[in-house]
Amino acid sequence: MTFRNEVEQAIVTRRTIKRFKDEAVDLEEIIELLEVAKWAPNHKLTEPWRFIAFEGSGKDRFVEAFWKTERDAKGELSELSKRKGEYYRNIPLHLVVVMPEDPRQRTWDEDYGAVSAMIQNFQLAAWARGIGMVWRTNNYIYDPVFREAIGVQRGEKIVATLMIGYAEHIPEPKERTSIREKLTVVSD
Ligand SMILES: Cc1cc2nc3c(=O)[nH]c(=O)nc-3n(C[C@H](O)[C@H](O)[C@H](O)COP(=O)(O)O)c2cc1C
Numbered sequence: 001m002t003f004r005n006e007v008e009q010a011i012v013t014r015r016t017i018k019r020f021k022d023e024a025v026d027l028e029e030i031i032e033l034l035e036v037a038k039w040a041p042n043h044k045l046t047e048p049w050r051f052i053a054f055e056g057s058g059k060d061r062f063v064e065a066f067w068k069t070e071r072d073a074k075g076e077l078s079e080l081s082k083r084k085g086e087y088y089r090n091i092p093l094h095l096v097v098v099m100p101e102d103p104r105q106r107t108w109d110e111d112y113g114a115v116s117a118m119i120q121n122f123q124l125a126a127w128a129r130g131i132g133m134v135w136r137t138n139n140y141i142y143d144p145v146f147r148e149a150i151g152v153q154r155g156e157k158i159v160a161t162l163m164i165g166y167a168e169h170i171p172e173p174k175e176r177t178s179i180r181e182k183l184t185v186v187s188d
Contacts, residue, residue, distance in 0.1 A: 010124045015173065017132030020165030025093045025131060027055055030164070033129070037122035040114055048102075048111035049118055049159075052150060054094040062096075062161075063089045065149035069140045092165035096150060101157045115159045122162075132167040135160045 003009040034051065042048070054062040063085045070081035077085075088094070099115045102108050123133060140146040141158040152158055 006128065007124075010128045014124060014127040015132070015167075015170050016134050017165070017167045017170065018134050018163075019168040020091055020132070020163075021168050022090070023092065023166050024055075025164055025166070027053060027093070029129070029131075030093065030095065030126075033122055033125045033131075036125045037118050040117035040121050042114035042117075043110045046107075046111065046114075048099045049115050050098050052096040052098065052152075054096075055092075059089055059091075059094060062094050062150065065146045066140055068149055069143045069146045088163070091163045093163075095162040095164060096152070096158055097160045097162065098152055098156050099159050101155050112157075112159065119160055119162070126164070130166060131164060132170070133162045133164040135162055137161075 001012060003012065030053065038047065038049075066088060067077055067081065067085050070077055070085075072078075097115060097119060099111050102111060119135060123135070126133060137160065141161060147156075147158065
């Protein structure tokens, strides 16, 4: 596939990354990228986002919050939960993206649209600098125990936990359907 410019190239070649090098990501660079990403379209410019970054030993807080949601009645963790927690701990940086939950449906929709556009801007800008990530929406983001443990308030929604780093492995693209199959043309 040929691209007319770098924007098209970044959009098409970006992949969700789940395996990362053991190399720290500079939080200042992430902030720089978010400063770019914030130019997403946003009706009424409410800028309906805030972020919680977990780096270094701060990631233990994230993992502990996750494990809190996984413990059984005796407080034990399954082997799978332990492994998942360790995997999260080893990812260089976690960025939780939070939006207000406005009770008005229209505003909620517009805010979710703006935050999603902002996240995709961020993914693309990061990708163009060689930084990869996975946008995760696991069950625990809806769990009050997790939310409270990481400082998300009532009336806020976690839109994504972004797990960020330099790619150890770039997966093959998953095919997309031709737009012609999705397009209805009304000409007259
Ligand atoms: C709203 C949203 C939620 C997602 N949640 C998850 C998730 O929980 N776990 C995951 O592995 N990937 C998640 N993804 C990433 C998709 O699985 C990924 O984009 C898709 O498989 C296509 O791969 P690509 O991004 O490499 O093209 C999410 C993506 C979006 C937009």
